[in-house]
Amino acid sequence: MTALTIGPAARASGVSAKRIRHYEAIGLLRPAGRTEAGYRLYAAADVHELRFIARARALGFSIAKIAELLDLWRNRSRASADVKALALEQADLLRGRIADLQAMADTLETLAARCEGGARPDCPILEGLAGGSPGD
Amino acid sequence: MTALTIGPAARASGVSAKRIRHYEAIGLLRPAGRTEAGYRLYAAADVHELRFIARARALGFSIAKIAELLDLWRNRSRASADVKALALEQADLLRGRIADLQAMADTLETLAARCEGGARPDCPILEGLAGGSPGD
DNA sequence: CTTGACCTTCCCATGAGGGGAAGGTCCACA
C-alpha cells in the first residue's frame, strides 16, 4: 500500500502527470492526498482509477462523459443500463464522425482520381474546390 | 462589381464574418480593402476565394493546408501533381482517423453487446474499462 | 434626429492538454 508520487503514478497508469493535475484541477478527480511537503500521493485504487480514465479516453469519450462513467463506476449500485446507454451513445457519436470523414475522404479520392497529376496546371481538384459540387 | 461588406460576403460565401476576420488576422487572406470608414470590402473574386476556403474546410483540410491549396490556386502556374499530393495526403490522414474511430466504435459495441443493460450493477463495459483488454 | 442594423477592435472561452519558467524537496553519494 505504498502511495506513489505523481511521476510513478503517471507511469503506472499511462496518464501523464500534466494530465493528472489537469483532471484534478477541473474536478474530474478528487484532490489527491499530499505529503507534508505538498507532493501529491496516489494509492493503488487511485492508479486504478487513472487507468480507467486512460481507457475511456482511448475510446474517445469526452472528459464530461468520463465524469459520468467514473461516477457510475464509483457508485457500484448503478444500473448497467446507464453504462450501456453511455457506451452506445458514444458509439453513435463515433459512427457519425466516421461517416463525415468517410464522405470527405471519398470526395478527395474521387477528385484525385480525376487529376492526372502531371506538371500541367489544369486540376479537377482545384476546380472542385473552386466552383461546383465535387461531382461536377 | 459592387463590393460587399463583410456581412453580405459572409452570407454569399458561407464563411462567417468572424471567421473571415480571423483568416485575415492569421494571414490566410490578404487584408481586405476598406471603405473610408474602415469597413472591409469584398469583390466577387474575394467571395469566390472564401467559397474555396469553405469547401476545403468541408473536406477537413487544416488552415495550414488550405493556405497551401490557396497558394496553388492563386498561382495558376502550379503543377497539378502538387495539388493531387495534398489531396491524397489529406485523404490518408482522414482514412487514418477513420480507422482509429472505427476501432473505438467496434470496441464499444462489442462491450455493449455483452452488457445486459438491466438494472443490475454488473456491467462488462465498466469491467472492460477498469481492468482488462476489451476482449477479456 | 433617432433607431436599429451594421461595422470595428478587443478580450475571453472552448477541450484537452503541452511547454517551460521559477522555485521548493528529496535522496544518494562523495
Add this chain to the structure above:
DNA sequence: TGTGGACCTTCCCCTCATGGGAAGGTCAAG
C-alpha cells in the same frame, strides 16, 4: 556536510479554429 540531479509545486502562455460578447463608430430609413 554539502551538493547535484531528479523530482515535485504553481504559474502562465501556446495550441486550433473558431464563438461570444462588450464598447464604440457608421450608415440608411423613417
